[in-house]
Ligand SMILES: *[C@@H]1O[C@H](CO)[C@@H](O)[C@H](O)[C@H]1NC(C)=O
Ligand SMILES: *[C@@H]1O[C@H](CO)[C@@H](O)[C@H](O)[C@H]1NC(C)=O
């Protein structure tokens with residue numbers, strides 16, 4: 001109809017040139033439309049390709065991180081502006097500068113290194129629970145405001161973080177939460193910790209002594225017609241986190257000083273000999289064990305039991321103590 005109208009108007013005295021343009025217009029519009037169609041199709045295909053490539057890149061980067069265990073958290077390609085849109089926008093650490101949340105990585109971020117743990121446990125054999133206080137001294141290697149460490153099945157109270165150096169040095173805790181998918185506890189501070197400085201985090205927790213061969217668990221055995229109980233640990237490979245909050249990866253070697261408070265009808269054992277055993281309130285004893293050498297968390301062990309033992313000295317001067325019940329026996333070596 002447009003064409004017909006053009007001819008009609010032409011017939012009423014418009015110039016030929018004008019008429020031509022009028023007549024031609026519909027055809028050019030048609031071409032424009034086809035051009036637009038290919039353009040749009042091209043755009044759609046390129047956008048689709050871009051999306052697919054991005055998805056593959058992201059998947060590959062995740063896979064790559066899983067394989068190498070390199071918790072660098074760097075985006076796979078270029079500057080991903082979309083990583084900007086996160087809550088924690090003012091973080092500067094490399095693993096975090098693009099808003100990657102370090103607790104979502106399978107491995108702990110490498111910005112902190114534990115040095116020493118002071119662990120104080122109270123073991124209740126009547127209701128199979130334990131209460132613990134841990135003070136972890138760690139060094140900051142790369143500035144970060146997140147303390148990410150392992151904790152599983154533990155009921156935790158609010159952490160206290162402070163610098164070992166300054167007298168007043170308590171650091172404000174902004175937020176503390178668990179990320180159960182990776183069995184970690186995250187303590188987000190208000191400010192950043194500085195590299196080459198040492199800090200301490202104090203945590204109080206309690207948990208059950210489960211009837212299961214993991215973490216700090218309980219077991220039973222019959223003796224003289226009675227059912228006897230013991231509580232013992234199995235931390236290898238990744239169960240120390242069920243007994244106390246820690247950097248539960250073998251590369252994080254540290255020293256440990258353990259104290260165990262228990263009923264005096266039981267005895268306690270650990271990697272190191274008891275340094276001091278002090279009577280506590282009525283019917284309770286606290287055993288303070290010597291500081292361990294630098295070692296991984298999964299080497300740590302302790303037990304609260306009612307075993308009998310025999311001690312002997314080898315001709316090379318090593319004291320060997322056998323702790324035993326009927327058929328099971330546990331032994332430790334002491335130099
Ligand atoms: C990415 O960011 C870095 C520094 O933030 C900058 O030097 C570089 O030019 C950026 N690359 C692109 C492709 O924008
Ligand atoms: C992302 O962050 C960088 C640096 O913090 C900033 O320069 C840039 O404008 C941000 N981009 C967006 C899209 O917010």
Ligand SMILES: *[C@@H]1O[C@H](CO)[C@@H](O)[C@H](O)[C@H]1NC(C)=O
Pocket residue numbers: 124126127129
């Ligand atoms: C277990 O017993 C101790 C004292 O005997 C008590 O302090 C603790 O709250 C008890 N725990 C539970 C879970 O009942």
Ligand SMILES: *[C@@H]1O[C@H](CO)[C@@H](O)[C@H](O)[C@H]1NC(C)=O
Pocket residue numbers: 118120133134135160162202
């Ligand atoms: C942290 O724990 C350690 C050892 O349990 C204790 O000596 C220290 O006073 C605690 N610090 C704070 C600030 O509570």
Ligand SMILES: *[C@@H]1O[C@H](CO)[C@@H](O)[C@H](O)[C@H]1NC(C)=O
Pocket residue numbers: 094095141142195
């Ligand atoms: C972290 O710190 C170490 C030494 O303190 C340094 O070699 C490394 O480059 C730092 N890494 C980042 C991502 O800043």
Ligand SMILES: *[C@@H]1O[C@H](CO)[C@@H](O)[C@H](O)[C@H]1NC(C)=O
Pocket residue numbers: 228229265266306
């Ligand atoms: C520990 O063993 C002694 C002697 O076998 C026994 O008298 C005592 O009741 C036991 N204590 C517990 C808590 O099992």
